[in-house]
Amino acid sequence: MTVMTYADAAKAALAEEMRRDPLVWAVGEDLGRGGVFGQYKGLVEEFGSDRISDAPISEAAIMGASVGAAMAGTRPVVEMRFADFALCAVDELVNQAAKARYMLGGQTNVPMVIREPMGIWRSSAAQHSQSLESWYTHIPGLVVVVPSTPADNKGLLKSAIRCDDPVVYLEHKNIWGVEGEVPDEDVLLPFGKARIEREGADISIVSWSAQLHVASEAAENLEKNGISAEVIDLRTLWPWDKEAVFSSVEKTGRLLITHESVAVGGFGAEIAATVSEHMFKALKHPVRRCAAPRVPISYAPPLEDMIRVTANNIVDVATTMMDNGN
Amino acid sequence: MLNRGTNGVGYGVIEKEVFLSSSIPVNLDIERYFNHHKMMNRIRAFEETAASANDDGLVLGAIHLSIGQEAIASGVCQNLEKDDFLLSTHRGHGHTLAKGADPQSMMLELLGRKGGICQGKGGSMHIADFSVGMLGANGVVSANINIAAGAGHAIKLKGGNNISCCIFGDGAINRGPFLEGLNWAGVFKLPVLFVCEKNGFASTTATESMTSGAGGKQRAESLGIPAEEVDGNDIVEVDECVRQNIKEIRSGGGPRFILCNTYRLHGHTASDPALYREQEDVDEAWKNDPIPKCRDLLKNAGVLDEDLKEHWTDALSEMREIYNRAKQAPWPELQLAYEDVQDSGDPREEAF
Secondary structure (H helix, E strand, O other): OEEEEHHHHHHHHHHHHHHHOOOEEEEOOOHHHOOOOOOOOOHHHHHHHHHEEOOOOOHHHHHHHHHHHHHOOOEEEEEOOOHHHHHHHHHHHHHHHOOHHHHOOOOOOOOOEEEOOEOOOOOOOOOOOOOOHHHHHOOOOOEEEOOOOHHHHHHHHHHHHHOOOOEEEOOEHHHOOOEEEEOOOOOOOOOOOOEEEEOOOOEEEEEOOOHHHHHHHHHHHHHHOOOOEEEEEOOEEEOOOHHHHHHHHHHHOOEEEEEEEEOOOOHHHHHHHHHHHHHHHHOOOOOEEEEEOOOOOOOOHHHHHHOOOOHHHHHHHHHHHOOOOO | OOOOOOOOOOOOOOEEEEEOOOOOEEEEEHHHHHHHHHHHHHHHHHHHHHHHHHHOOOOOOOOOOOOOOHHHHHHHHOOOOOOOEEEOOOOOHHHHHHHOOOHHHHHHHHOOOOOOOOOOOOOHHHOOEHHHOEOOOOOOOOHHHHHHHHHHHHHHHHOOOOOEEEEEEHHHHHOHHHHHHHHHHHHOOOOEEEEEEEOOEEOOEEHHHHOOOOOHHHHHHHOOOOEEEEEOOOHHHHHHHHHHHHHHHHHHHOOEEEEEEOOOOOOOOOOOOOOOOOHHHHHHHHOOOHHHHHHHHHHHOOOOHHHHHHHHHHHHHHHHHHHHHHHHOOOOOHHHHHOOOOOOOOOOOOOO
């Protein structure tokens, strides 16, 4: 185990995979100088500029060329710089990468990883702060990964690179510097396997990505008030670990989902609906969501904070849920 | 088998000086153009058979016929090797056939039947045959350009001597991927041949009415990509230009662009009567049909007319047989609906 940051853990994963497989390469704007967040720093020196490739500011070409390069036998890691910019390449991702295998009758796979740094970070405002993970879960063909810790960012990125499906890999910008213990060895984390961040008996709190840390903070505060919260980190949203959520809800009878992204049409709604369909009788209280209002993200910190879901928000909602439906 | 012609030009003597309509003498490789003529007839026969299948109500979705554009399909794709990649468009039957795909499985695909080239899951607009390097037609105009650039990128990374070829229509030059994909290929000096089939129409709109500036060739040149313009209905012009450009690409010359002027003799889809254009323009365009032009060229070079006519009768009976067999084929197995979506989160395990 080595203590490293969330960003360095991903860099270690990429470097290991590139040493293992010469067909793995990364492409995106500014990669030759380490990438916009430094998450590729030093890699071009080891792997050269063909495999740690700069790109023009052409998101559609970065994504579309990677689709072609994947179909032609390589394994590109696509850097989109900000998740918001990936919207310039939606056709290439949704109509091409996600569909090629199916619509061409299984003649090809499209093994590519699309790294999309997302989330609220330092007054970046409406076009550099979005969390759009729920969109991708709606698209057949895509895998959606939302790591929250350094160890997960290493193990999940390694799995994503070895996966033959297009993987939308959403790292959260606000936790690049978060440190944690990361396995040195070749550990691959499976998709669709949640992590129990904290065990509890009274309420299940499901989250992912940076919001997982907010959920954990809320759980600590709840404990001080005598409420035992179980915190589940889904890690991946498609596939997602229904069994982990179901068995937790079976135990606690209460489910709260929290995510940084907008509540309306968010993945929390999918979880709430699925649990309602399958676990209704186990519920002691209606499922609740703590997620963002349907408002763009502001620039000024006080306005930005208005749409942030805080640990206090979660504590308040969780506390009311202890009153069994009233 | 090429029979001995009446003027003494025989099989095995493949070069003869002839004069083309442009009066430029060339050494004509007769066997080469005999094969192009044969392929062009097979494409025409496939398209006409597909059109009648459409009239019969057996083609399930939209099909976009390439009638009148066969010289480009044959002239480009017969110059590609099997391991060269091809990315095509929604109007891609001819390209696919000329790249070497099996017309039987193509027809099965158009009818959505078992044994279709994409298992009945893609239809006309997604025909692909990876076994011959055909990486797919595309239902989204211009989307194949970035993909083709990427296939070329993979060739560069892997160090192969094959190339990537992308054929698209003139409508595609007004979408972003045209700029982004050509710039990409230029920046990375990729082995990519871009071929623009300028058939004059973007769906039902005259392309020039919605295009600012001089068009595709000049746009390619402005991106530093050497570009040429040919009469896309003249198989010799297309073939020579493509052959020369492919040679340059293979020897490390980077991407090339060829603009092929042609005309879409039918509507946008097989069901489009194309009433938005003057009949006299269409009648005039039929006089420039690339297939009779190629036949005349070969006749002038001494090839027997009966051999050339046989290309058509053989092609038509080949495609009709194919159609008849396709009609008898069953629907695809139902479990295919859930197959080949993804490995992780496979809908056969969880679809909800």
